[in-house]
Amino acid sequence: MMISRKLAWLSLPLALGLATSAAAFSACQVTDTGGIDDNSFNQTAWQGVLDAQESLGVEGRFLESQAETDYEANLNSLLGGQCDIILTIGFLLGDATQKAAAANPDQLFSIVDFAYDPPLENVLGQVYATDQAAFLAGYLAAGMTETDVIGVFGGINIPPVTIFMDGLAWGVDHYNSVHGTEVSVLGWDPEAREGLFTNNFESLDDGRAFAQNLYDEGADIVLPVAGPVGLGSAALANELGTDELKIIGVDADLYLTDPERGHVYLTSIMKRMDSTVYQVIEQTMAGEFEGGLIVGTLENGGVDLAPFHDFEGAIPAELKAELTEVRAGIIDGSIAVGGQ
Amino acid sequence: MSLNESLDTARDKLLARAAPGRTEFEDLVVVPLFAVVVALVLGALTMLATGVDMPTIGRSYVALLEGSVGSVNAISETLTAAIPLVFAGLGLALGFRTGLFNIGAEGQLLMGGLAAVIFGFTFSGLPFVLLMPLSLLAGALMGAFYAGIAGYLRAATGAHEVISTIMLNLISYRLLDYMLSLEWVQREGRSDPVSRSVPENAELPRLLEWLDPNLRVHAGVFVMLLAVWVVYWLLFRSKLGFEFRASGANPDAARYAGMRASLIIVLAMCIAGALAGLGGANQVLGVLGRATPGFSAGLGFDAIAVALLGRSHPVGVLFAGLLFGALEAGGRQMQVDAGVSIDLIGIIQALIIVFIAAPLLVRAIFPWGFRRVEKGGS
Numbered sequence: 001m002m003i004s005r006k007l008a009w010l011s012l013p014l015a016l017g018l019a020t021s022a023a024a025f026s027a028c029q030v031t032d033t034g035g036i037d038d039n040s041f042n043q044t045a046w047q048g049v050l051d052a053q054e055s056l057g058v059e060g061r062f063l064e065s066q067a068e069t070d071y072e073a074n075l076n077s078l079l080g081g082q083c084d085i086i087l088t089i090g091f092l093l094g095d096a097t098q099k100a101a102a103a104n105p106d107q108l109f110s111i112v113d114f115a116y117d118p119p120l121e122n123v124l125g126q127v128y129a130t131d132q133a134a135f136l137a138g139y140l141a142a143g144m145t146e147t148d149v150i151g152v153f154g155g156i157n158i159p160p161v162t163i164f165m166d167g168l169a170w171g172v173d174h175y176n177s178v179h180g181t182e183v184s185v186l187g188w189d190p191e192a193r194e195g196l197f198t199n200n201f202e203s204l205d206d207g208r209a210f211a212q213n214l215y216d217e218g219a220d221i222v223l224p225v226a227g228p229v230g231l232g233s234a235a236l237a238n239e240l241g242t243d244e245l246k247i248i249g250v251d252a253d254l255y256l257t258d259p260e261r262g263h264v265y266l267t268s269i270m271k272r273m274d275s276t277v278y279q280v281i282e283q284t285m286a287g288e289f290e291g292g293l294i295v296g297t298l299e300n301g302g303v304d305l306a307p308f309h310d311f312e313g314a315i316p317a318e319l320k321a322e323l324t325e326v327r328a329g330i331i332d333g334s335i336a337v338g339g340q
Numbered sequence: 341m342s343l344n345e346s347l348d349t350a351r352d353k354l355l356a357r358a359a360p361g362r363t364e365f366e367d368l369v370v371v372p373l374f375a376v377v378v379a380l381v382l383g384a385l386t387m388l389a390t391g392v393d394m395p396t397i398g399r400s401y402v403a404l405l406e407g408s409v410g411s412v413n414a415i416s417e418t419l420t421a422a423i424p425l426v427f428a429g430l431g432l433a434l435g436f437r438t439g440l441f442n443i444g445a446e447g448q449l450l451m452g453g454l455a456a457v458i459f460g461f462t463f464s465g466l467p468f469v470l471l472m473p474l475s476l477l478a479g480a481l482m483g484a485f486y487a488g489i490a491g492y493l494r495a496a497t498g499a500h501e502v503i504s505t506i507m508l509n510l511i512s513y514r515l516l517d518y519m520l521s522l523e524w525v526q527r528e529g530r531s532d533p534v535s536r537s538v539p540e541n542a543e544l545p546r547l548l549e550w551l552d553p554n555l556r557v558h559a560g561v562f563v564m565l566l567a568v569w570v571v572y573w574l575l576f577r578s579k580l581g582f583e584f585r586a587s588g589a590n591p592d593a594a595r596y597a598g599m600r601a602s603l604i605i606v607l608a609m610c611i612a613g614a615l616a617g618l619g620g621a622n623q624v625l626g627v628l629g630r631a632t633p634g635f636s637a638g639l640g641f642d643a644i645a646v647a648l649l650g651r652s653h654p655v656g657v658l659f660a661g662l663l664f665g666a667l668e669a670g671g672r673q674m675q676v677d678a679g680v681s682i683d684l685i686g687i688i689q690a691l692i693i694v695f696i697a698a699p700l701l702v703r704a705i706f707p708w709g710f711r712r713v714e715k716g717g718s
Contacts, residue, residue, distance in 0.1 A: 028676070061679065062675070062679075063675050063676055063682075064675065064681070064682050067634060068632050068633075068637070069627070069628060069635055069637045072556070073417060073421075073556070073669075076413065076417065076554050076556065077407065077413075077672045077676055080413075082676075100554075103553040103554060156633075157532045157533070159531075162531070193531055199533065199633050200634065
């Protein structure tokens with residue numbers, strides 16, 4: 001009690017400048033662990049709110065989860081009618097979001113990377129056919145590798161992470177069957193559903209160590225699927241030089257979000273959470289919110305392969321042409337992404 | 341010779357700081373209070389230095405207050421966050437009193453929580469009156485066992501408990517990862533490391549659910565208060581507690597007085613571990629309902645700060661735990677209302693510790709505060 005009185009005493013003079021803001025629509029976001037400035041997962045989703053802030057005039061707020069134990073508490077502090085929509089970012093928030101949605105049927109939610117079965121009336125899921133873009137990345141990597149080994153590791157063994165790894169492996173397989181090569185993927189076995197996982201989305205040290213292990217095993221291109229953890233891998237590639245090790249980014253175009261080490265990214269598998277988040281906010285503002293699912297695909301631009309930037313000149317024109325073909329094939333369904 | 345003497349006095353001073361023999365009002369109450377104030381002021385300066393404007397700083401501290409004690413939900417969140425901190429803090433405080441610098445609360449908390457979850461879903465057929473207390477007990481026993489390893493190593497081989505508990509923390513993380521991938525622990529239909537859910541009849545009931553289903557405060561509050569009383573009684577009213585404190589104050593004297601040093605070390609570690617394990621069990625049975633990697637979320641390390649801030653006194657630990665709980669709950673509101681990074685709470689907590697560890701600095705900043713207290717207190 002004494003302490004709180006001290007607090008009140010301290011904050012009174014500061015509070016005089018208290019400004020009340022009354023925006024018409026507020027979109028609140030609960031991030032996953034790793035921080036809002038992770039250059040990839042959380043940041044991409046938050047970008048959608050920022051875009052909406054700019055062009056739709058909504059008020060955006062966020063709450064960072066510092067540990068898995070924060071999910072429920074963070075959701076709780078956003079409840080109570082202060083948010084027109086609550087966006088929860090990440091598969092691991094699935095349980096907490098479901099619980100909050102059941103307890104607060106009048107509150108609208110939208111969750112990235114989780115699909116409820118059966119769908120909840122007040123939750124709109126945003127999921128992505130990331131394997132389509134990862135398939136392209138795998139095809140590209142198989143065409144670019146000199147050691148015939150591609151490395152991959154994930155954050156936690158959950159579907160939105162492994163879908164990247166599946167796509168990569170299938171893309172490499174496809175390249176092998178077209179060209180008769182024997183490029184292998186280290187770190188993920190799509191049949192056994194087992195592979196390399198850091199079991200966190202935070203440790204840059206892990207990102208470095210896992211990339212080093214894969215490099216030691218002969219990989220010259222590594223795909224880290226673990227949000228900011230991949231920045232540690234990029235730091236290693238930066239030191240070794242891109243002749244030795246290249247990185248494939250995830251979620252955002254890391255060439256743009258991590259400009260200091262931009263040159264190490266062969267490409268990025270973009271999961272356009274910014275565009276789906278924006279779309280959800282726009283829909284909700286227009287009063288057209290409906291529980292269910294929206295799916296980002298290559299066709300609707302929800303997932304895509306980033307430009308090659310510095311590697312533009314290094315990638316043979318033939319390979320680029322093949323990639324365009326594969327891309328068209330995935331979109332029109334003539335190339336099946338998935339167990340072939 | 342003189343070097344030895346000065347080393348001895350330096351050590352005595354350090355020990356006196358970790359576990360004061362005399363309950364000096366100034367040391368126990370005034371220093372922590374001022375430390376909190378200075379930390380808040382420095383926190384404001386930090387915000388100012390990072391380009392946050394004055395109105396926002398004002399708004400963020402108002403939010404800090406509102407989010408910690410400003411509503412029923414805020415108080416519920418503060419209590420919820422405080423429970424595991426107080427448990428683990430009590431364990432650490434008991435260790436400090438015994439002269440043991442136990443860094444392993446994190447691992448003990450993890451293992452205790454894991455044991456409580458596993459016990460809960462394994463014996464889900466038992467009725468609530470049996471299953472819930474037994475799950476808590478399982479957590480306490482596992483925590484005691486895990487801390488006991490470090491205690492035994494210290495007593496039997498002289499391996500320093502700081503090193504061994506840190507190592508045991510690291511082992512516990514990997515052990516948890518491994519356990520969560522076992523078929524009988526992992527939740528069905530999931531490939532990621534997440535345990536089966538705690539059955540409803542093992543859960544610590546939520547106290548205010550009838551008021552609002554979002555209120556998370558649970559019956560662990562009562563277990564926590566009971567633990568504060570038990571530790572107080574143990575430390576200051578029992579023979580064993582006297583032995584603990586005597587060993588902490590002067591191990592040599594304690595040994596010459598016929599106390600069994602090895603046994604005391606192992607016992608103190610086990611009780612500390614049991615308390616940390618109870619903290620973990622409370623967290624999984626009352627809040628989380630399952631175990632995931634890193635569900636301890638650094639609570640065991642925050643608890644070190646709580647024990648130090650509470651001056652290793654059970655009642656002090658209770659208030660320190662509540663303060664840290666309030667900072668956590670309020671910090672969330674701060675980010676929501678003012679958009680100030682939640683990391684700032686970490687900075688304020690760290691600053692509090694710095695000033696607690698340097699009472700002379702606090703006395704130098706607030707000379708008037710202490711003079712007045714001396715007059716009033718004597």
